Amino acid sequence: MFSGLKESLKKLSKLHICVDQHEHLQMNKIFQENFHNALVGGGNHVSFGEPMDDKKHEVDIPLLDRYAAETWETVLHYLVGTPAERCPKAVAKLLEASGLQEDAGGDGRQRMGHDELDGSSDQKLSITSKGFQFLLLDVNVQVWSLLLQYLDLAERQLNMDIVQVLNFLFQIGTLELGQAYSIEPLTDTQTNVLRDLKHFGIFYQRTKKSRRFYPTRMATSLTSGSMISSRKPEDNQGYIIIETNFRMYAYTDSPLQIAILSLFVSLQARFQNMVTGLVTRDAVREALSKGITADQIITYLTAHAHPELKKQSPILPQTVIDQIRLWEMERNRLRLSGAWLYNEFADMQEFNQICNYAEPFGAVLWKNEKKRILAVTEEGHEHVKAFRKRTAAARAGQSGNGAQRAPTLQR
Amino acid sequence: MNAEDDINLLTVIVDTNPAAWAAAANDPERPLDFIKIIEQILIFINAHLSLKFDNELAIIASHTNQSRFLYPLPPTDPEAALLDAPKKPANAYKQFFDVDQGVVMKLKELVAESKEADEENKSMIAGSLSLAQSYINRVKRANENSNVQSRILVISISPDLPSQYIATMNCIFAAQKGATRIDVCRFQGRNYGGDSVFLPQASHITGGIFLEIPEPRNLLQYLLVRR
Structure with missing residues (x-):
């Protein structure tokens, strides 16, 4: 109970909401005032968006959802480099800045200077390992990580006022889905943000010059954690079936999903509404070498499992899960760690003495009794060294000859 | 560790017995204004909603002859559409605004429907408790x-009804079994209310807090701090 309280207080003081003043906790005055305003509905701020009331050009929720999903998919398509996808400059810039894509050609600077980002330059950008990891994430996590990158970019390159951008981002989290909002109260910076984020499907505007904007579900669920994933299953049916013999059937014709699958499945045949493939060691190892983890693969497969597969428990065949994990472990057979090597002990007794001292606190990495060699961890080294000095001195005093040869140390 | 992912469900039962509130409002020593009290409760509710996005809420009015949900409204309710009618000001948070509007509207409706004949000095606390628990279960x-x-907060002012004893106790035991705490805020003065016997038991058995409000103007303070 108390540790929880301390943890919370620590978080609050990190955010500068609570200030510790002479053993009294004080709430930040500005936060206090505005929180009070929010609770009692007072003040004349427009923190929660200025709704537009007239019902002209009604936009319904399914349309917004469709728009958001399509736009977001376009971004992902662009990321995996599906051809024939034109992409607005804002998206391309952001993807590159976030390290999800990198310039394969190497003349990025020159290209950034162009006003139009046309098909020819698309080909030069290719997805990075970070980009692959990104693809397997939950949509909400994806959106947030892009927004964080956007903040970074906005501050460094676009010279925007970061406070205004943040202000706007938090504001959109509180907006209502399906409600039109006026862009009048927005500052110039915020209007720019709106224009940029429109390309990610976070907002919908009917025309470029429209005086109103609609937040999509992606925007309204920004600050509500799991909302997007909990609502998704209805419209986003799972499509992957995996059998115990490592065969995979995916009922999809989306190039994006096929592209993602091809990251860790060796695809064999493609039909009109499905693809089949094998989860092979080579394919998975290739994914692993790109920095994708076994857990990410398993999570992705589980999240998109076909409803038939979801009836089982566990959802994926245990053999497949285990095998993917084993393949990952295969890659981690070697582990490097710094160590000190002790050798040339005077006798077995001294060797054993030091071993017995070091072993209980886990300082011994490896030892060979026959050759009397001992490898000690870096953390343990200081202790073992001190101990050896002590015992060496004691033995020297005991036997009377000071010429006890000390074991040599090697790095 | 998992406490962060929990869904907090707060069910507020407001005693809306007009006779009791009228008596309290006309109390010469410490007059009690129903509207002021409701305002404070609404702020408390906003605070509850603001703590976490997933926090759930239900508000039940315990009237003289019936118990009624003030929030949430049934989705088919034609009144729910009317709710959209008042324009949401830009300085109000959507959820707060919806709840506040809904509760105020439903209360007005309730008051308009009550007839003089109903005004016996009683309140359907037992009925509201079981309604609350059905909702919690759902x-x-x-x-x-x-x-x-889950937690139930009872704002109570009416005297106990002996005929409801068994029903009330059954509700209390059910709450105990479902690990639902019942907190009680009780208004009483020399000329109204009187000692309640049932409600202290409700809090005691379920591990909640029973509080006689010494200073009604500070109700919000008690609600926010004595959680």
């Missing part, structure tokens, strides 16, 4: 995967 069923922490 929310628990709907969120079987996550842990639902």
Whole structure:
């Protein structure tokens, strides 16, 4: 109970909401005032968006959802480099800045200077390992990580006022889905943000010059954690079936999903509404070498499992899960760690003495009794060294000859 | 550790017995204004909603002859559409605004419907408690995967009804079994209310807090701090 309280207080003081003043906790005055305003509905701020009331050009929720999903998919398509996808400059810039894509050609600077980002330059950008990891994430996590990158970019390159951008981002989290909002109260910076984020499907505007904007579900669920994933299953049916013999059937014709699958499945045949493939060691190892983890693969497969597969428990065949994990472990057979090597002990007794001292606190990495060699961890080294000095001195005093040869140390 | 993912469900039962509130309002020593009290409760409710996005809420009015949900409204309710009618000002948070509007509207409706003849000095606390627990049970069923922490807050002013004793105790035991705490805020003065026997038991058995409000103007303070 108390540790929880301390943890919370620590978080609050990190955010500068609570200030510790002479053993009294004080709430930040500005936060206090505005929180009070929010609770009692007072003040004349427009923190929660200025709704537009007239019902002209009604936009319904399914349309917004469709728009958001399509736009977001376009971004992902662009990321995996599906051809024939034109992409607005804002998206391309952001993807590159976030390290999800990198310039394969190497003349990025020159290209950034162009006003139009046309098909020819698309080909030069290719997805990075970070980009692959990104693809397997939950949509909400994806959106947030892009927004964080956007903040970074906005501050460094676009010279925007970061406070205004943040202000706007938090504001959109509180907006209502399906409600039109006026862009009048927005500052110039915020209007720019709106224009940029429109390309990610976070907002919908009917025309470029429209005086109103609609937040999509992606925007309204920004600050509500799991909302997007909990609502998704209805419209986003799972499509992957995996059998115990490592065969995979995916009922999809989306190039994006096929592209993602091809990251860790060796695809064999493609039909009109499905693809089949094998989860092979080579394919998975290739994914692993790109920095994708076994857990990410398993999570992705589980999240998109076909409803038939979801009836089982566990959802994926245990053999497949285990095998993917084993393949990952295969890659981690070697582990490097710094160590000190002790050798040339005077006798077995001294060797054993030091071993017995070091072993209980886990300082011994490896030892060979026959050759009397001992490898000690870096953390343990200081202790073992001190101990050896002590015992060496004691033995020297005991036997009377000071010429006890000390074991040599090697790095 | 999992406490962060829990869904907090707060059910507020407001005693809306007009006779009792009238008596309290005309109390020469410490007059009690129903509207002021409701305002404070609404702020408390806003605070509850602001703590976490997933926090759930239900408000039940315990009237002289019936118990009625003030929030949430049934989705088919034609009144729900009317709710959209008042324009949401830009300085109000959507959820707060919806709840506040809904509760105020439903209360007005309730007052308009009550007839003089109903005005016996009684309140359907037992009925409201069982209504609250049915709702809690429903929310628990709907969120079987996550842990639902449920709590009932009773704002009470009417005297006990001896005829409701068995019903009330049954509700209390049911709440105890469902690990639902019942907190009680009780208004009483020399000329109204009187000692309640049932409600202290409700809090005691379920591990909640029973509080006689010494200073009604500070109700919000008690609600926010004595959680």
